[in-house]
Structures are given as structure tokens and as C-alpha cells.
Amino acid sequence: VRTLDPPVAVAAARDGDRRALARLISAVEGRGDSARQIGRLLVPFTGHAHVVGITGAPGVGKSTTTSALIDGWRKQGRTVGVIAVDPSSPFTGGALLGDRVRMSDHSTDEGTFIRSMAARGQLGGLAAATPAAVRVLDACGFDLVVVETVGVGQSEIDIVRCADTVLILQAPGMGDRVQTAKAGLLEIGDVFAVNKSDRPGAAATNRELKSMVDSRPMAAGDWRPPVVAIVAVEATGIAELAEALEAHREFSLASGSLTARRLDRARSEILGLAAGGFQEAVSERAQLLAHLSEQVLAGRLDPDDAAHQVLTDVGVRTR
Amino acid sequence: VRTLDPPVAVAAARDGDRRALARLISAVEGRGDSARQIGRLLVPFTGHAHVVGITGAPGVGKSTTTSALIDGWRKQGRTVGVIAVDPSSPFTGGALLGDRVRMSDHSTDEGTFIRSMAARGQLGGLAAATPAAVRVLDACGFDLVVVETVGVGQSEIDIVRCADTVLILQAPGMGDRVQTAKAGLLEIGDVFAVNKSDRPGAAATNRELKSMVDSRPMAAGDWRPPVVAIVAVEATGIAELAEALEAHREFSLASGSLTARRLDRARSEILGLAAGGFQEAVSERAQLLAHLSEQVLAGRLDPDDAAHQVLTDVGVRTR
Numbered sequence: 001v002r003t004l005d006p007p008v009a010v011a012a013a014r015d016g017d018r019r020a021l022a023r024l025i026s027a028v029e030g031r032g033d034s035a036r037q038i039g040r041l042l043v044p045f046t047g048h049a050h051v052v053g054i055t056g057a058p059g060v061g062k063s064t065t066t067s068a069l070i071d072g073w074r075k076q077g078r079t080v081g082v083i084a085v086d087p088s089s090p091f092t093g094g095a096l097l098g099d100r101v102r103m104s105d106h107s108t109d110e111g112t113f114i115r116s117m118a119a120r121g122q123l124g125g126l127a128a129a130t131p132a133a134v135r136v137l138d139a140c141g142f143d144l145v146v147v148e149t150v151g152v153g154q155s156e157i158d159i160v161r162c163a164d165t166v167l168i169l170q171a172p173g174m175g176d177r178v179q180t181a182k183a184g185l186l187e188i189g190d191v192f193a194v195n196k197s198d199r200p201g202a203a204a205t206n207r208e209l210k211s212m213v214d215s216r217p218m219a220a221g222d223w224r225p226p227v228v229a230i231v232a233v234e235a236t237g238i239a240e241l242a243e244a245l246e247a248h249r250e251f252s253l254a255s256g257s258l259t260a261r262r263l264d265r266a267r268s269e270i271l272g273l274a275a276g277g278f279q280e281a282v283s284e285r286a287q288l289l290a291h292l293s294e295q296v297l298a299g300r301l302d303p304d305d306a307a308h309q310v311l312t313d314v315g316v317r318t319r
Numbered sequence: 320v321r322t323l324d325p326p327v328a329v330a331a332a333r334d335g336d337r338r339a340l341a342r343l344i345s346a347v348e349g350r351g352d353s354a355r356q357i358g359r360l361l362v363p364f365t366g367h368a369h370v371v372g373i374t375g376a377p378g379v380g381k382s383t384t385t386s387a388l389i390d391g392w393r394k395q396g397r398t399v400g401v402i403a404v405d406p407s408s409p410f411t412g413g414a415l416l417g418d419r420v421r422m423s424d425h426s427t428d429e430g431t432f433i434r435s436m437a438a439r440g441q442l443g444g445l446a447a448a449t450p451a452a453v454r455v456l457d458a459c460g461f462d463l464v465v466v467e468t469v470g471v472g473q474s475e476i477d478i479v480r481c482a483d484t485v486l487i488l489q490a491p492g493m494g495d496r497v498q499t500a501k502a503g504l505l506e507i508g509d510v511f512a513v514n515k516s517d518r519p520g521a522a523a524t525n526r527e528l529k530s531m532v533d534s535r536p537m538a539a540g541d542w543r544p545p546v547v548a549i550v551a552v553e554a555t556g557i558a559e560l561a562e563a564l565e566a567h568r569e570f571s572l573a574s575g576s577l578t579a580r581r582l583d584r585a586r587s588e589i590l591g592l593a594a595g596g597f598q599e600a601v602s603e604r605a606q607l608l609a610h611l612s613e614q615v616l617a618g619r620l621d622p623d624d625a626a627h628q629v630l631t632d633v634g635v636r637t638r
Contacts, residue, residue, distance in 0.1 A: 271608070
């Protein structure tokens with residue numbers, strides 16, 4: 001394996017070299033010194049892609065829908081990069097990998113690039129790696145960057161929040177609607193789609209979802225999330241769905257909410273990376289931590305006071 | 320409302336005053352200056368209670384089982400404090416609150432104290448507040464402290480990990496077993512129980528759970544987690560379950576694994592509190608963060624470099 005030369009790889013990837021692109025993503029996932037250098041080289045070219053987050057409960061048809069959307073975008077001549085994130089624990093994930101394979105219809109297409117990312121122990125790491133990977137695709141000129149993940153918890157919400165437009169998928173059936181509410185997906189959706197709309201109960205799901213979305217607290221001039229009925233396997237409703245995503249993009253640009261959201265995203269990312277740096281500095285103080293833990297266990301020190309000692313040692317200036 | 324006088328409240332709570340105890344828990348949840356003072360006053364009295372964590376998927380009968388265990392412990396003359404943690408988002412949680420009400424049979428009993436804790440926006444806050452609340456009950460002389468929470472994700476695992484002994488509940492049905500594996504509960508259980516063991520499929524669930532538990536990587540001399548069949552509503556198997564929990568306690572004491580686990584717990588708690596202190600220091604730098612976010616958005620600064628500037632400003636000494 002040749003060592004990665006960041007300026008050469010960045011130039012090659014921006015020129016369409018897919019292997020260079022794949023290596024850049026691996027490098028920014030790895031978070032070494034070359035990741036920093038790559039970040040610096042790429043950041044001037046970022047900000048042009050429409051970043052779309054797609055999530056929903058397992059089985060609603062995320063990959064099929066993503067695949068159908070890609071078909072539509074490609075027919076319009078637009079290029080698409082996909083980051084498929086699987087944050088589940090190592091010994092599940094079989095179903096998701098199967099879904100990924102279906103998306104590989106697009107793997108021979110020049111205008112599409114699909115990348116899977118799996119959790120390697122740390123969820124925080126994954127939530128941090130996703131925006132970095134998105135930035136690589138953005139800087140390499142993809143018109144759309146899709147971040148797809150299973151909507152089951154806070155970590156997935158964190159992942160999908162790095163998007164300009166969040167699409168929440170549903171399917172007919174009581175369970176899914178409850179899951180969506182429980183997982184907090186209702187609050188973060190900009191566009192909703194009910195997949196498998198040819199199935200019994202689809203109209204009811206659609207109606208209930210609409211009423212749930214409409215009951216979100218909303219100010220005058222806010223974006224009103226549409227609910228689109230689709231049958232992803234037949235590409236039914238996909239054109240309308242793509243239009244709804246585009247309409248949200250245009251609304252966000254015109255209203256200034258895109259800039260606000262991206263500022264917020266940048267802020268979260270900086271905070272996350274800073275927290276990571278702090279954790280690193282703390283973990284270098286293994287002896288101090290062992291000593292303080294023993295003191296707490298012996299009843300000689302309160303954990304709060306122990307934490308204060310750690311902060312002081314690392315250099316953080318507290319009140 | 321009278322202001323809390325920490326030394327007076329601590330003395331009263333340790334003397335059996337339940338209102339003082341409740342106020343102490345509220346104070347340590349609040350994390351103000353009085354929380355620190357209370358922590359310092361209580362820490363010399365901690366370390367005696369057997370802390371039992373109870374978790375499992377929704378509907379397996381956590382509250383019923385906890386209730387049956389309490390009955391058994393009370394008959395042995397042992398006192399029990401319960402922290403029931405509900406980390407779900409504000410607009411779910413109905414079912415859990417209903418479960419809580421059932422536990423209130425014990426609310427008139429002098430030897431039992433039950434406290435519910437709900438998420439208030441921040442999961443990190445809840446994971447931090449739980450061990451503090453456990454410490455209050457421990458220092459106030461409860462023989463057993465139970466931490467009960469729904470087993471659905473990483474945050475719940477973090478919560479239940481503050482226990483000396485972790486009990487994972489299951490019920491007959493394929494879904495639950497898969498959920499348990501998915502949620503990572505299999506790895507953290509010290510004792511497993513299959514509730515509703517009079518239902519069809521219970522024997523199969525029991526058998527499969529045993530084989531899953533037995534397939535955990537295990538060294539010679541490690542604790543081998545038992546799987547106990549129970550019917551919590553009829554108190555069937557509850558004595559055996561209590562014995563299994565006690566056996567784990569005795570094994571942990573004798574083998575030294577209790578001390579190792581508690582050291583690890585103290586370390587995690589210190590780290591969590593230190594991370595909280597760092598976040599606080601960072602959030603005081605709103606202007607710097609706004610400026611850096613704008614620079615990132617404009618493509619003039621890489622987020623990694625922005626994070627480095629934050630760390631430097633807060634005072635963290637990095638490489």
C-alpha cells in the first residue's frame with residue numbers, strides 16, 4: 001500500500017479518480033495527521049452539494065428509495081454520492097449489508113459513488129466521521145450527497161442532522177408510526193414519504209402522519225413538511241419526492257435557513273471534535289485517573305471534586 | 320420552599336427522614352453548589368449497598384419483577400431503594416409511568432424508597448445523575464439499591480452499568496431475544512431471567528438464551544451468568560432469582576471483581592463529570608464558536624483546526 005500524498009490524492013479525486021476518492025474517505029475516517037491536511041485542502045471547495053439525509057425504521061425501504069432517487073437524479077444529469085451509515089453493534093447488521101448490495105446497481109455508474117460506514121466500537125467516532133466524509137464528496141463535486149442511516153436512536157439522529165434536507169421514510173403499519181414518534185424523527189423531518197403506498201392501510205398512515213406533522217409547533221413562514229406517497233420498488237411517486245426535496249432546498253436557500261442550519265452543523269462538528277481532543281488529553285492521564293478513582297472508592301473524595309482535579313490538570317480554566 | 324441546609328438534610332436523611340432524602344436526591348440531580356457539598360458529606364458513608372441494575376425490552380415485566388424482588392427482600396428484613404430511570408423522549412413514556420404506579424404498593428413501606436427520574440433534554444445529564452442518586456441511597460443505609468431502566472440503547476446501558484450486578488429480563492418471543500442481542504444487553508448481564516415462563520415458547524427462549532450466554536467469551540474462574548425462569552406476577556422463581564443476584568454479589572466480593580468494577584465505575588463517573596465541566600467551559604465561549612463556525616462555512620477553516628483553536632482558548636494542552 002502506497003502512502004497517501006494528500007495534495008496529489010485531493011487533486012486526483014477532484015478530477016474524477018474514484019480510487020483516490022475512496023482513499024481520501026478512509027483517511028478522514030481514520031482521523032490522523034493526513035486527515036487534517038486533507039480537510040484543509042478540501043474545505044475551500046465545500047458547500048455546493050445538496051446534502052440529503054434519509055432515515056426511517058428498519059424495513060421501510062430506505063435503500064430501495066435511495067436507489068430510486070439516484071435513478072431519477074442521474075436521468076437529470078446530476079451526480080450523487082452516498083454515505084450509508086450502519087451504527088448498529090458489530091454482531092447485527094446483516095440485513096443492512098444485504099440492502100447495500102441492492103444499491104450496487106449504481107456501482108458501475110460514473111456519476112454515482114456509494115460508500116458504507118460501520119460503527120467500529122465508538123458511536124461518537126461515527127457521528128464525527130460522517131460530516132468529514134460528506135465534505136470529501138461535496139468538495140469532489142457531487143451535486144447531491146445522500147447520508148442514509150437506520151432511524152432508531154439518538155446517534156442516528158445526530159448522524160442525519162448533518163444534512164441540509166432530512167427525509168423520513170415510513171411504511172403502512174401502526175408500529176412504524178409509533179417508532180417514528182418515539183425515536184424523535186418527527187421533529188427532524190423536512191420531507192416525509194410513505195413507502196409501500198400500494199399496501200392496505202397506506203392511506204391511513206399517510207393521513208395520520210400528516211396530522212402528526214401538522215401538529216408540530218410552527219411559526220409563520222416556516223417550511224411545512226410535505227408527506228409524499230411512494231412505491232419505491234416501482235419508482236412510483238419518486239419524481240414528486242425528488243421535487244419535494246428540491247423545493248425544501250430552494251426554500252432553505254431563499255429563507256436563509258440553510259445558512260443557519262449549516263452554521264449550527266459547523267458549530268456541532270467543532271464542539272464534537274473539541275470534545276474528542278479533550279478526551280484524548282484526559283486519557284493520557286491514566287495514573288491520575290487511577291489514583292482519583294481509588295480515592296472515590298475509599299470514600300475520601302467526591303467524584304465532582306475528582307473531576308475538578310482532572311480539569312485543572314488538563315488545563316481547563318473553570319470557575 | 321425552605322433552602323436546603325446540606326449538613327442538616329444529610330443528617331436527617333441518614334436518620335430515616337424520607338422528605339430530607341427526597342430533597343437530597345433532587346439537589347444532586349440539580350448539580351448546583353449544594354450538590355457538591357452533599358456529595359462530600361455523603362461519600363464517606365458509601366460503598367455498602369448492593370447496587371442491582373435491572374433492564375430489558377419494553378413489556379418484559381421490569382416493574383413487576385422489581386416489585387416481586389422488593390417483596391422478597393423486605394421479608395428478609397432488608398431495605399430497598401429504587402431509582403427508576405426513563406430516558407425516553409418527553410412525548411413517549413406513558414407506559415412506563417403506568418408501570419411506576421404499580422410499584423407504589425411499596426410506597427407506604429418504611430423500608431422501601433422509590434424514585435423516578437426522567438430525561439430532561441440531556442441524556443448525558445441523566446447518566447450523570449443516576450450514580451449520584453444511587454450514592455445518596457447507598458449512604459442513607461439502604462441494603463439494596465435498584466436501578467431500573469428500559470433496555471433500548473447505549474444510554475440505558477450506560478445507566479445500568481453503574482450497578483454491581485446487572486439483571487437482564489427477557490420474555491418468551493423471538494423479538495425480545497433479537498432485541499437483547501441488538502441492544503448489547505447480552506454482554507453486560509450478570510444474571511438473566513425469563514419472565515412469563517408459563518407462556519408458550521418459554522422453554523425455547525430459556526434454552527436459546529442459555530446458549531447465547533454460554534457463547535460469550537469467558538476465561539477460567541469467570542462468573543457464569545445463570546438464566547432463571549420466573550413468573551413475576553405470581554412471584555414464581557423470585558426467591559431463586561434473588562439468590563442468583565446474591566450469589567453474584569458474593570462471587571464479586573470474593574474474586575475482587577466488585578472492586579475492579581467499582582473502580583471502573585468511579586473512573587467513568589469522573590470522566591463524565593470532567594467532560595461536563597469542559598462542555599461548560601466551551602459553551603461560555605459563544606462568540607468564538609460563532610466566529611469559527613462562520614469561518615468553516617466560508618471555506619476558510621477546517622473544522623479540525625477550529626476545534627484546536629477552541630481547545631487552546633479553553634486552556635487544554637494538546638500535542
